[in-house]
Amino acid sequence: MLSIFDQGPPPPCPAPFNLAAFVLRQAEALPEKIALSVLRPGGSDDWSYARLAQAVRGTGTGLLERGLQPGQILLMRLGNSVEFPIAYLGAMAVGLVPVPTSSxxxxxxxxxxxxxxxxxxxxxxxxxxxxxxxxxxxxxxLAAMRDLPPCDWDMGDPERLAYIVYTSGTSGNPRAVAHAHRAIWARQMMVGGWYGLRAEDRLCHAGAFNWTYTLGTGLMDPWTIGATALIPEPGTEIDRLPEILAAHRATLFAAAPGVYRRMLRGRETLTLPHLRHGLSAGEKLSPDLHRQWTALTGTELHEAYGMSECSTFISSSPTHPARGAALGRPQVGRRIAILGPDDQPVPQGEPGTIAIHRADPGLMLGYLNAPEESAARIHGDWFLTGDQGAMAVDGEITYLGRNDDMMNAGGYRVSPVEVESALAAYPGIDQVGAAEVEVKPGTTVIVAFYAGPAALDEDDLHAYIGDRLARYKQPRAFVHLPSLPTGANGKLLRRALPAYYPDRSPPPA
Structure with missing residues (x-):
């Protein structure tokens, strides 16, 4: 059997359509329900659906009164505050094109x-x-605009440009990714395929308002079904999140793996009485961190894989928990394949490039002002993600890393994710990244870079990894760093790791 997942496409996006109108479609039916609570010690700043919709539509009116025209681009240089999502949706409400950026x-x-x-x-x-x-x-x-008369929704073709996001730059220079209004319609596949989200849920996201992960998972997706979004106020210490989750009765919690790692550090118990499960995305979740969370909280942790070009489309969920170290499976409505070098699906179980069908409603319109680069990502019916994976017979997909992160050891291709997962459970390692390093002209080795309280004994690390990985996959050196290099969104920058390798010879092979 070939590595293809196809259970049919999702229902088509209705037309005419507006992304912001769809996000706030519950405001008329649920005007007094709390849509957003900005959490602080001892209380919260609460926004009802009616208040939120008024602020968004008033902002839309204000932007038009300033002479801005539908289709024009707005660069967003706002901080981690509620102004960000209000301005973001207000712009799209009247057909403007916002560009959220990291502060x-x-x-x-x-x-x-x-x-x-x-x-x-x-x-x-x-x-x-x-x-x-x-x-x-x-x-x-911007604040004064909120009280203006509400704008009319700019309804139109769901294929028209809605917003632009920049890639993280982990595979080179950041690219401007253009998305259509239909992108929010596609995110409905995540509601059951990842979140298990219900209208009565209180979903807390640990990220900043101006992070696209927060904008989507933490705000817009809960609002589309009438749930309540919880966001800790700016400056909240990660160590205080468990107390906040319990006090504000969070039923779902979303964060990047690094946040979960910090929350668990030094704890023997973690009581979250209202939590059904956690959600993880942004970087690969290590199996050891997953096990720790489950053991301490008694709840599951569901991981998702996606990218700036198509959000998340492979995930585990309450109805389909991931098996072992697998990511999960394609969400129902997605069409996914694992392709070989000839752009054809490989047999199940074999590694290849993760690809999503070019007709997926969540897929980008293209890279802005880069038609040739956009076209180069499409091979036949498939958009190539640039990431390696393998599909099991039941559709479960294991993530193996980016094509350009793959390492070579004696002619064998080695996934950095596999090496990192093997080391993540070692005591004293808080974060780990693996990379191929040229130690002298023409000679490269696998090196593990790690962050933790102190440097660890290399002989002990070699002995530990020797029991867990084949010889050719094992790092030949270990480098302790105060912290690992990350991008603006917190993702590990594996490409930057070799520059941190000290000027010394590696241990004998």
């Missing part, structure tokens, strides 16, 4: 974006770095 970017980095995007305006918190632009809309002006 950690520097002014020179934003200059590249401004040159690339030619935005009509910049939505700007003065505390956030940004290159110069002649039309900047500040926080006070």
């Amino acid at each position: 950690q970017l520097t002014a020179p980095e934003t200059q590249k974006m401004i040159d690339d995007l030619a935005p009509a305006a910049v939505l700007r918190d003065p505390a956030i770095a940004c290159a110069g632009h002649p039309d900047q809309i500040g926080l006070e002006e």
